Amino acid sequence: MVELLVVLHIPIHQLHLMQDFLKMQLNRILKYGNETQELLKWASRSGNLGLRVLWLILHFAVTICKVRYLAMVIDSEEAQELSKVFELLQWVADIGVKSVCLYDPEGVLKKNKEPITQRFSSANLSEEAAVNGRLVTRRNLTLEFVSFEDGKEAVAKAANYLFVKHYANGTKEKSDFTEPQMAEALGAIGSGGAEPDLLLIYGPTRCHLGFPAWRLRYTEIVHMGPLKSMSYGSLVKAIFKYTMVHQNYVTSSCGTSMMRKIDLTDAASIVCILLRMFFFDCRTKVKRYLLACMSN
């Protein structure tokens, strides 16, 4: 090498300079290489972290359905279009809701209880699967059918029930009726039922059309528009929005609402912590890399 350079008439001191220059550049490349390697390692760790975050978000998204009991108020005229009702219920089942209360004032859905229930019962589904020779996993729905007569009329019947129970012995009881007694009376006459978490109104107006008052106390009410223009996206959005709502009250079923809050808070805080870690880490590493590049 030296002989070659001598042959090329390059002076020795310039050779040393060139050597030093090359060494410096090599060191710089190696140093960058170290930094780059560190960055790549960090990127790989962050990538794993990012994947983990995405996994959590995905599971969170899949389990966004914290709606234990969903109610749907459908305008009676629109409820006559059963194909739309079937489609809507299928979407609801796909999202993961287990229990649905269907209400229309005139009882159209109640009259069509048979075909609707058959469509979503597990017995028929397994028959279908056997016939087709494929295993089909479908979510099943518990359906409740309610109409206007289950509202005010039911309360009147419950009042008569309470009268017979507490006044039939011939003496007038002095203590006032309580909410549990009323709930028991409604259950006894066949109009009991849980309070829905969320009530979706499918109709032209934001109006609950006489949904049983006793079961509407703290229910979130969302107007979805007419049934004919229903969309899967707006259904998911409504249910997702419900899960983000913080309720500022203490209900009579305080424990249940608190438990729901804890689930949401835990999941949300995990996601927030991981996201914060990811972005903070990202910012720090990039900053260090840039500083290192600039100083060299």
Add this chain to the structure above:
Amino acid sequence: MTKKIGDQAGKMFEYFGSFLRKCIFSVLSVGPVPDHIAFIMDGNRRYAKKRNLLDGAGHRSGYLALMNMLKYCYELGVKYATIYAFSIDNFRRRPEEVQSTMQLILEKIEDLIKEESMVNQYGVRIYFLGSLKLLSKPVRLAAERAMVATSGNSKSVLSICLAYTSSDEILHAVQECCGEKWDEGSALESKGAGNGLVFLKGNENGKIKPSIVVKDLEKHMYAAVAPDPDIIIRTSGETRLSNFLLWQSANCLLYAPPILWPEIGLWHLIWAVLDFQRNFSYLKEKTKLS
């Protein structure tokens, strides 16, 4: 001198605003005007937090907003207004918060029954709806005084729900109906009519004839002083009714603007009324069917 000019400018601005409102309301009145509007005044505490105000200042701002809204309603021709002032559930808040809210309510009830107040200006009769026995004595007595003082007014009605929930209202109505039926039955028995025995102990088949009907319950509801609301407005974008007028809101338009109560203004009322007018025929049809 500057103050006089300022006062005059203020008065002119008020006259202009009032004139503009009259013009808008005369246009709105071409269509159906709601007879009864109910308000859930949500967001006072959040408003105070947002504006870094002291505790209680949010409620005071809310009171000013309420007076404006009531004024607009009565100018428009809305005869009945109902407000959700204090729920039975609110008693579960911190004692000092409950105390300060009660103090404010007491103060404002006294203001309402003054001669020069908006209530007398618009001929408003005040009712307090709810389980008033749960209130402290000074507030309960003030409420009773307000009801007596305004009993001569007949142009409009203001129902103030205090210590109220719908479930308590329904229970109260059921209790009253049962008591009434018992008294009727006892009276018949004492006259020897015999029907009372049938009524109380059942007929030969052992079945009790249903005697309490929906109309009996509605007669005993706290909110029987007014017809069912046409619009319920709940501010702060919340979509719950929170145990307010559940029995009466079967065919009522629910409107939930995403603003805090102290921020509510004339335009929100106009929007609610326009929405009501667009849906009037549908709601009327549903009311007839029920």
